[in-house]
Amino acid sequence: MSHNENQPLINKTSLVSDIQVSEQRGVPVIEGHLKTLPSSPGVYRMINSKGDILYVGKAKNLKKRVVAYTTPERQSNRIRRMISETASMEFVTTHTEAEALLLESNLIKRYRPKYNILLRDDKSFPFILVTAGHDFPQILKHRGAQNKKGDYFGPFASVWAVNETLAVLQRAFLLRTCTDAVFANRTRPCLLHQIKRCAAPCVDKVSSEGYQTLVSQAENFLSGGSQSIQKEFAALMQEASDELEFEVAAQYRDRIRALTRVQARQDINMQGIGEADVIAAHQEGGVTCIQVFFFRTGANYGNRSYFPSQAHDSELVDIIEAFVAQFYAKTIPPKTIFTSHEVPNFVLLQEALTVRADRNVKILCPQRGDKRKVIDHALNNAKEAHGRRMAESATQLRLLERVQEVFKLDRVPARIEVYDNSHISGAKAVGGMIVAGPEGLMKNAYRKFTIKGAAPTESHARSEGYAAGDDYAMMKEVLTRRFSRALREDPDKTSGQWPDLVLLDGGKGQLSMGLQVFEELGIDDIAIAGIAKGPDRNAGRERIYLSNGSPVIELESRNPILYFLQRLRDEAHRFAIGSHRQKRSKAITLSVLDEIPSVGAKRKKALLHHFGGPVGVAQAGRTDLEATKGINKALANKIYDWFHPDG
Numbered sequence: 001m002s003h004n005e006n007q008p009l010i011n012k013t014s015l016v017s018d019i020q021v022s023e024q025r026g027v028p029v030i031e032g033h034l035k036t037l038p039s040s041p042g043v044y045r046m047i048n049s050k051g052d053i054l055y056v057g058k059a060k061n062l063k064k065r066v067v068a069y070t071t072p073e074r075q076s077n078r079i080r081r082m083i084s085e086t087a088s089m090e091f092v093t094t095h096t097e098a099e100a101l102l103l104e105s106n107l108i109k110r111y112r113p114k115y116n117i118l119l120r121d122d123k124s125f126p127f128i129l130v131t132a133g134h135d136f137p138q139i140l141k142h143r144g145a146q147n148k149k150g151d152y153f154g155p156f157a158s159v160w161a162v163n164e165t166l167a168v169l170q171r172a173f174l175l176r177t178c179t180d181a182v183f184a185n186r187t188r189p190c191l192l193h194q195i196k197r198c199a200a201p202c203v204d205k206v207s208s209e210g211y212q213t214l215v216s217q218a219e220n221f222l223s224g225g226s227q228s229i230q231k232e233f234a235a236l237m238q239e240a241s242d243e244l245e246f247e248v249a250a251q252y253r254d255r256i257r258a259l260t261r262v263q264a265r266q267d268i269n270m271q272g273i274g275e276a277d278v279i280a281a282h283q284e285g286g287v288t289c290i291q292v293f294f295f296r297t298g299a300n301y302g303n304r305s306y307f308p309s310q311a312h313d314s315e316l317v318d319i320i321e322a323f324v325a326q327f328y329a330k331t332i333p334p335k336t337i338f339t340s341h342e343v344p345n346f347v348l349l350q351e352a353l354t355v356r357a358d359r360n361v362k363i364l365c366p367q368r369g370d371k372r373k374v375i376d377h378a379l380n381n382a383k384e385a386h387g388r389r390m391a392e393s394a395t396q397l398r399l400l401e402r403v404q405e406v407f408k409l410d411r412v413p414a415r416i417e418v419y420d421n422s423h424i425s426g427a428k429a430v431g432g433m434i435v436a437g438p439e440g441l442m443k444n445a446y447r448k449f450t451i452k453g454a455a456p457t458e459s460h461a462r463s464e465g466y467a468a469g470d471d472y473a474m475m476k477e478v479l480t481r482r483f484s485r486a487l488r489e490d491p492d493k494t495s496g497q498w499p500d501l502v503l504l505d506g507g508k509g510q511l512s513m514g515l516q517v518f519e520e521l522g523i524d525d526i527a528i529a530g531i532a533k534g535p536d537r538n539a540g541r542e543r544i545y546l547s548n549g550s551p552v553i554e555l556e557s558r559n560p561i562l563y564f565l566q567r568l569r570d571e572a573h574r575f576a577i578g579s580h581r582q583k584r585s586k587a588i589t590l591s592v593l594d595e596i597p598s599v600g601a602k603r604k605k606a607l608l609h610h611f612g613g614p615v616g617v618a619q620a621g622r623t624d625l626e627a628t629k630g631i632n633k634a635l636a637n638k639i640y641d642w643f644h645p646d647g
Contacts, residue, residue: 026086030069033089037063041100042093043107046115049087052495055115058104060097076313082115098351105329105352117311117322125155125331126162128169130219135208136183136201137215139175141166153222154301155294155331161302172229172255173218174199174206181609196251222296277333280340280378281320282386286312288319289389291382292327293374296334303378305385307439317341321349324363328353337363338371340379389439396438402561403501406553407546409527413500414438420505420572421451421474431478432576435499436568445497446575449478472513475504479517487521499526505569507532511545531569542566593617596642598635606630607639618643 042062046055059065066089072080094100108116129142132149141162146152156162169175176183176198178190183202192198199206199214206214221229237252278293288311294301306327311319321343333353343349346363353361366372400412416436421429429451435442451474479502490497504510511530518528530545542562544553555562593604593614610628611617617625617639625636 026083027070027072029086029088030066030083033091034063034067034070037066037091038093039063040093041095041097042091043100043103044092045090045107045113046082046086047088047090048085053107053111053113054082054085055113056104056107056111058097058100060100062091062093078115078310078313096351097348098355101325101348101352102329102356105325108326109329115310117314117319118309119306119323119326126159127152127154127156128162128165128222129153130175130215134180136176136211138177138180138183139166139169139218140177151219153219154296156301169218169221170197172221173214175214175218176201178202184609196254275334276336276338278338278374278378279320279324280375280382281316281323282379282382283316283319284386285390287386287390287393288312288316289382289386290320290323291378291385293378293381303381305382305389307389317344321345324349325352328356333357333361335359335361337361338375339363339365340375340382341365393439396440399560399564400438403564406544406555406561407501407527407529408550409500411500415442415496415499416501416503416568417499418503418505418568418572419475419478420569420576421471421478422573422576429474430576431474432572433478433482434568434572434575441571447482448575449481451477471506472509475506475510476513476517479514480521483517483521483523487523502526502528503565503568503572504528504530505532505572506530507543508545511547515547531565596639598638603630603635 039061041058041060043056043058044062044066045053046057048054057065069075069079069083069086072083075083092103094103108118112118124143126141126143127146129140129148130151130153131138131140132151137150141159142148142152143159154162156165166177170177170192174197177192178186186202189200189203189205190198193200193205199211201208201211217229217232233252233255237249240246240249240252276295278295279290280293281288281290283289288308290306290308291303292306293303306323308319308323311322314322320339320341324337324339324343333356337353339346342365343363346365350361350363353363364371366375397412403409403416404412414437418434418436419431421431431449431451433447433449435445486498489495502514504514507530511528514528514530518524518526528547532543532545542555542565544555544565546553555565593599593607599607606629607617607625608614611620611624620640622633622636622640625631625639626633628636631639
């Protein structure tokens with residue numbers, strides 16, 4: 001057998017030896033805490049020498065749970081690595097194991113520990129909100145903290161599902177979607193009333209009592225009473241027809257059709273179930289896919305796929321248990337949760353989720369009947385999503401292997417960072433960083449940089465020695481900030497947050513600026529390159545500039561690597577220009593009232609409501625200004641003088 005054939009075995013043995021040596025340091029640390037540990041429920045945290053939290057766990061008996069870590073040979077490789085990195089531990093005792101589970105979920109969500117099974121998609125779900133505190137409530141899409149007064153309906157799996165439902169609600173119940181400010185300043189019906197999507201309460205086209213009836217009908221529909229409302233509309237349509245009011249009858253007909261349309265979309269019959277989530281999981285090839293279907297009042301509110309990280313060496317039931325605990329740490333659980341597999345500690349989970357929801361929550365795993373059919377449907381979706389992810393990952397890995405060849409890297413890149421800037425003559429300049437890896441775009445790692453020193457104005461540019469909107473200076477600032485922070489926070493490059501390849505949108509100039517930054521910071525082990533469009537900025541004839549002095553690379557137009565690099569560059573451009581537009585829009589929407597001394601947020605709001613906008617304020621007289629709530633005579637004169645400096 002040749003030396004090369006032996007090499008992998010030698011490396012593997014060396015790796016195991018290193019872990020064993022490290023374990024000898026970690027085990028005594030853990031053993032040192034056993035003497036004072038109580039036998040009560042609680043949460044423990046494993047911490048490395050830098051103070052980073054490696055793992056968060058819960059236990060019914062802290063002492064019995066932690067003692068298991070003193071025998072690493074019985075643990076999985078992932079846990080053995082964790083033990084080897086442990087330099088200290090922290091503990092919190094709780095009254096019950098359910099409290100410990102809730103605390104564990106919150107801490108995992110907060111710290112994202114390296115060795116926990118993690119739910120990576122942390123986006124909140126959209127809801128439909130019917131506002132309160134107004135004679136004519138507004139119906140709108142809502143995402144985030146539920147701190148506005150009103151009734152919330154959901155969650156919906158996607159914004160698309162919310163928008164579709166809102167469209168139905170507008171057609172069937174004619175509820176307003178405009179803001180209170182717009183509502184208060186309308187003098188005639190808007191277009192939505194003309195196309196029969198709003199009852200126009202803003203101009204008294206419907207009474208308060210009549211509008212409240214519409215609101216009650218909409219809430220009844222969202223709560224599962226669609227059949228009763230449909231019957232009510234059918235009776236009213238017949239009544240209008242009998243009285244020869246055919247236009248009114250046609251309106252009820254259209255509203256019935258809108259309700260029928262959304263009911264026909266429910267591809268799974270969950271009648272009698274009420275409020276439930278269906279969670280199904282499929283595991284194969286070291287990858288786990290969890291599929292969640294949301295059902296409210298028997299209606300299918302959509303589904304979403306999840307691929308937990310750090311789960312390749314864990315049992316499927318343990319992954320489901322960890323997923324359920326983390327998933328409902330950020331959203332209120334429904335009354336019933338159906339799972340595709342029996343969860344080992346489902347009684348404990350039920351108790352914890354009941355505390356979280358402040359009402360009874362059940363976790364069930366039906367084995368037969370209609371409920372099992374729904375679970376099997378979700379399980380099939382999980383298998384299909386898993387297959388797509390595996391196919392995408394295999395394709396992505398092949399692309400990354402080709403990238404290694406093109407850029408002459410020492411290994412297949414696990415993290416590629418791409419940078420681009422966006423501005424208008426230096427104004428509102430923003431730098432964008434996108435990240436790609438073996439699983440595709442890593443959107444949770446994206447970063448935007450507000451350009452601070454790279455010449456937002458001509459005068460400042462001259463003082464700094466370069467032109468306004470200097471792309472090179474902007475790129476230098478972004479790279480300097482990004483990698484200076486990386487050097488401060490992770491000088492040993494062990495966190496996985498350092499790139500294997502840096503791509504800059506641009507040619508020789510951007511590349512030379514990147515090389516200058518790396519030289520100044522003492523970074524010499526990261527590949528960096530520029531990708532620029534070809535002659536006449538012709539996409540498809542891109543040129544790749546390498547940092548090692550190699551000739552410029554021009555890939556063939558049909559080369560899949562060129563297409564891959566174009567996608568990365570375009571995504572960086574999209575992200576940078578989107579951030580720039582957001583910043584510019586925010587600046588544009590700032591009212592001229594913000595510049596007037598003594599006019600704070602409340603007075604500004606009062607003025608805008610009273611006059612309908614900043615133009616109305618600018619044209620108002622002193623007496624009119626003084627009539628505004630919160631504006632006295634002195635302030636009215638000050639506002640008037642601001643807009644009329646010549647008297």
